[in-house]
Amino acid sequence: MVTWGKRNEELILPINSSLSVTLHQDQLKTTTTVASSRSFQEDRIWLNGKEEDITHPRIQSCLREIRRLARKRRNEVDPSLDSTGLSHKVHICSVNNFPTAAGLASSAAGFACLVYTLARVFGVEGELSGIARQGSGSACRSMYGGFVQWIMGQRDDGKDSLAQQVEPESHWPELRILVLVVSHAERKPVGSTSGMQTSVQTSCLLKHRATSVVPGRMGEMIDAIRRKDFASFAELTMRDSNQFHATCLDTFPPIFYLNSVSQQIISLVHRYNRHCGETRVSYTFDAGPNAVIFSLQQHVPEFLQLVQHVFPPETNGGQFIRGLPVKSTSLPEELKQAIGLEPISKGIRYVISTKAGPGPCVVEDPAQHLLGSDGLPEKTV
Known part of the structure; x- marks a missing residue:
């Protein structure tokens, strides 16, 4: 379930609660290395091979909060702890192995990884989702694995706006x-932050969604997940995605995150479910044209064959299906005819097959670390 709109921009407090699935790091991941040294002259950060401005308010908010908690832990819990490291500057290097700024929650993964890594460096323990939220709202959910809700909270200071598995x-x-x-799928034409601001200011549907639809839908979604009721889960997921993009259209001027290929994917899912006489697949789209499809394992091979029929892989596009292996199967001719969609060239570049995964974890292999002994970027992953 998508969260869209904030009641407090500085603290990143949402206008409604939301729910997400953390994807497995074996297929989609952000890798972050943080080094702290007295020899560093200033804090620095590199993202996907390029040095970025570390004075960005959201990055500074995460750094400030982690350092504050580290000082508090030393003063209140264990005054004997060595405090010299608290004044050291840090070098941060982070890399995504999936498209950035394309509606695939790259900022959520990035800030969750950043906060988790900073906490390890500075010896901070306990609840961290509130700090991750101040980097990117959705990052608070990414601090946990599996199925996670972001509870909007009621307090003005945001201390009760936290994630919960x-x-x-x-x-x-x-x-x-x-x-x-x-x-x-290029970078989003309208960034999420500015898009949310405009929606909050101009969309009547957004207000109705937040107050009258989402609270009940959250309960239904959590119940469907706990009962592993795929049909209910799938329909709620699609309805919520549709309504989110309806609020984007209700925004003035309207925001378009879906493109013609996105619309064809939606049509394909509904035609396939109708042909099967049951809901076997569902879709959701965040603020971008890329689709996230949910299905049960036994239905994935056939649906992926259908995807390849409607969106033929590009001859020079590399491996089309990446991630978890999928059994090969033949596509019945009657299914092709029943779907009734003509093949669309250059529609889908590739598919990542994955499942629910854990939250942030430590990379033990030194060969995977992104900073060298000099504190400068060494490699990308």
Whole structure:
């Protein structure tokens, strides 16, 4: 379930609660290395191979809060702890292995990883989702694995606007997730932050959604997940995605995150479910054209064959299906005819096959670390 709109921009407090699934790091991940040294002259950060401005308010907010908690821990819990490291500058290097700023929650993964890593460096323990939220709202959910809700909270200071795990990643092992990366998915034409601001100011539908729809839908969604009721889960997911994009259209001027390929994917899902006589797949779209498809493991091979029929892989596009292996199967001729969609060239660049995964974890292999002994970027992953 998408969260869209904030009641407090500085603290990143949402106008409604939301729910997400943390994707498995074996397929989609952000890798972050943080080094702290007295020899560093200033804080620095590199993202996807390029040095960025570390004075960005959201990055500074995370750094400030982690350092504050580290000082508090030393003063209140264990005054004997060495405090010299608290004044050291840090070098941060972070890399995504999936498209950035394309509606695939790259900022959520990035800030969750950043806060978790900073906490390890500075010896901070306990609840961290509130700090991650101040970097990117959705990052608070990414601090946990599996199925996670972001409770909007009621306090003005945001201390009760936190993430909570609904079920762990092991809860629904049959659930599979397919990320359909659209061929011409460029950076979002309207960033999420500015888009939310405009929607809050101009969309009547957004207000109705937040107050009258989402509270009940959250309960229904959590119940469907706990019962592993795929049909209910799938329909709620699609309805919520549709309504989110309806609020974008209700925004003035309207915001368009979906493109023609996104619309074809939606049509394909509904035609396939109708042909099967049951809901076997569902879609959701964040603020971008790339689709996230949910299905059960036994239905993935056939649906992926259908995807390849409607969106033929590009001959020079590399591996089309990446991630978790999918069994090959033949596509019945009657299914092709029943779907009735003509093949669309250059529609989908590739598909990532994945499942629910854990929250942030430590990379033990030194060969995977992104900073060298001099504190400068060493490699990308």
